[in-house]
Amino acid sequence: MNKVNGTVLATPRVANATAKNDEQLAAANAAKRSGAAEKAATSQPSVQLSAMASEATSAEAPVDRSRVEAIRSAIASGNYPVDAAAIADRLLAFERG
Numbered sequence: 001m002n003k004v005n006g007t008v009l010a011t012p013r014v015a016n017a018t019a020k021n022d023e024q025l026a027a028a029n030a031a032k033r034s035g036a037a038e039k040a041a042t043s044q045p046s047v048q049l050s051a052m053a054s055e056a057t058s059a060e061a062p063v064d065r066s067r068v069e070a071i072r073s074a075i076a077s078g079n080y081p082v083d084a085a086a087i088a089d090r091l092l093a094f095e096r097g
Contacts, residue, residue: 049057074080 071080
């Protein structure tokens with residue numbers, strides 16, 4: 001390497017080696033990306049739940065779909081009563097712990 005006015009200049013040999021390394025790195029990265037894309041395209045997604053997650057799912061309370069739909073309709077039509085004081089009290093109780 002040559003040093004001119006505080007600046008380091010690379011010799012042609014070093015510059016060529018650096019360029020070759022850059023090309024090799026770019027080729028390797030491209031190969032990894034295409035290999036990962038092929039792998040993702042051919043693999044089947046799968047999910048495995050732990051025993052604890054399965055128990056938690058089965059222990060959930062049943063949902064009353066008709067009640068949910070009634071509440072949804074009341075909210076949509078603007079007829080759902082909201083008790084702002086009760087909501088505020090519960091939020092404060094939650095924040096206090």
